[in-house]
Amino acid sequence: MKKLFCCMAIMLAMLPTQAVTAVLSDTEKRMVEFIDATNPAALELLVDSVNINSGTMNLAGVREVGELFGTEFAALEFEVEWLDGSGFERAGHLLARYRGNEAQVKVLLIGHLDTVFEPDSPFQTFTRVDDDNATGPGIADMKGGNVIMLRALAALREVGALEQLDVTVVLTGDEELSGSPLALSKQALVEAATDADIAIGFENGDGDYRTANVARRGSSGWTLETTGTPAHSSQVFREDIGSGAIYEAARILHGFHEDDTLRGEQFLTFNPGRIAGGTTLHNNDADNTTSAFGKNNVVAESARVEGDIRALSAEQLARAQARMAAIVADNLPGTRAGISFDEGYPPMAPGAGNLRLLTLFSQVSEDLGFGEVTAVNPLRAGAADISFAADHVEMAIDGLGMSGTEGHTVDETGYLPALPLQAKRAAVLLHRLAGGQR
Template sequence: MPRPLRPALPLAAALLAASPSAAQAQGLSPQEQAIVRYVDAHADEAVDFLERVVNINSGTLNVEGVREVGRAFQAPLDSLGFDARWIALPDSMRRAGHLFAYRQGTRGRRVLLIGHLDTVFERDHPFQRFTREGRWATGPGVNDMKGGDVVILYALKALHAAGALEGTTITVAFTGDEESPGAPLAEARRHLVEAGHASDVALEFETASRDSTGEYATTARRGHNEWVLRVTGRQAHSSGVFSEGAGSGAIFEAARILTAFHEELRGEQYLTFNPGVIVGGTGVEFNEDEGRGTAFGKSNVIAQSAVVQGDLRTLTVEQLDRARERMRQIVARHLPRTQAEITFAEGYPPMAPTEGNQALLDLLNTVNRDLGSPAIGAWDPGRRGAADVSFVAPFTDALAGLGVHGTGAHAPGERVDLETLPMQVKRAALLIYRLTR
């Protein structure tokens, strides 16, 4: 017999039966207890809303789909007293734009909440629908990161129901192209950076982390930048390779440089670099935007050209600058009759660890204590990719990875643990509450 698609006991009732009531929670004020009660009472509604938005395809290049998901969030944000606005990007960027929502007040710290509306699953991908079975649900973007967006929305709903939004300054930033940012990146993230400058705290709701030892939030994450290495040599008959007149050729020079990167830069904590694609030969064509190229050559001809494209990840700006300089120095040691140049594109900056970020985690753990939940640790920054929070981390205290718990992000079968959704909403709502008192 197939298992039922929904548990016999509604999620809200199951949570209330399995966990202490709000009144039993230690250290919660009456208003905070009201926030917790709202979350428990609306747990099934939150899942239904998640199903609704997951079933709207919003692959980054599906401009109308991303906008439709934005509209699904815009209406409830407006009803909570936010000024929700769709921010269009230039047509040349071929991206949908972003949804930003604002509340202006005078009480507490100014808080920025960050999510994104797009997924990696475009319209032609076979993985398209939300499917629920017991405590788990699968679907495109169900944890990365429509689940996190739902955490933001229902945390704000709970605060509103308890009368706790009055007087607060909160900005919600839902970007529409996190999975494949539009170019130029400075323009694609201009409004987010402006929001960061106008905020004291940034909370980002990408997928939460956990392992066999417990749960974690993110106080630091590495940035992501790209580089392109272009090499030229002297085309000549291969019988003369290594001679003074012919030299070593472009492919040997590219190999020398990559080997030196591997031997001289590898091993520094949180520094990684990866050559993702290489083409070389007598004639080379390469498209940097698509990471795609073609090459022609013959075994008896010394290669004239080679192109390598790769990435570079670091934890701090200082580490990034140091790595770039070392790479330039390696490139400059040319083999005979060759030339090489490496260029670096601006990408996602690092979110460096700071005392302010740690203080946010400490505050979150007071929430966990008062909810009767175990403390959360700081996730290893080497295990997280780049994200939008990094653009504002230089101007704010920041905490990330506050979304839902799930598995398989970016892959067919991506899923979310629905029983963890209410706790993530409670944590977010109470953290925002305490920041804005």
């Protein structure tokens, strides 16, 4: 772990430096003043968006949040389009574009409309905890980030600087539970990234405004299926019967857990999330359930395990998959096993361009008086939509959204002072990128 961040520090030191304004320009000061003056309206928009349930599978709710934010982008004179998601079994995505007359740089801004909280969740509304904190479904992940994005763009427009940018915004409707086929679900994001120079994500990263993501591990699924010879349990281990499907699944999982080449890989994790075994199995992908029938006096005929694997590079993922497959292939007597992998989210590797963008962002933060911004440890943040864009742009950064804690739980909390803080940092960063700082 220390090795990667040491490498990051060395790469940052080797990158070409460029003079950065030591103090804010008059234009930047005006943007800061605008964000402070309009923060009450930003907070009101946050409350309105949080109070609309937009669990991924609440398609109507996701569209309603899309309409709310679409109206805000239209007010900034963006061209707004709703991309229907029926082809990938989701609500769809919000696409907003602004083509500045003086644009020299193309920027892709990324957010998402959906949350993990469906209509049957007990967690449904914005609740103020104190002056600095509030709870609510998606307040940090990531409706706060969407509001921050809008406030930064509004500040640029207020001072006439938006004309210097070519901006595409993609707010996806299925970040928390991607639609299928994945290629169609992420098509708009990939196409927008292919036409952009820089990608900026407004996810909440690790929840700390003092950090940002220059790397994210990819996330893909795996399914292990084992079979055995059914027989009376008194005959288990007999030469012509063997060990049964559950023992075979247990052997494989133990092999994954104890293998030094898997457990020893920095930033690699692999987790079995669901297991079932017995005489017969019934799997339902739609609701992530597997039911089993079996008796304790019968050698198990079938077992199934589903899990995920997270890696920092495509090469690391390929190595891990090959090793897992080799462990699966060494079957116990009387059993068979197979493992399959889905494509999932790609990794976002910590390239030089990403590190350079972090340097620029950190300088912006210091110029604003908010202190240094450092890289998030990839182990402390999950996969995100920016990973589909990162390989197509010169620079990418994520985690510019709202600080908070307890994401994906009914205690999800947003740190409200981060709303104007992050908007100011994003606005000044975009202004400097538009002015040629790269």
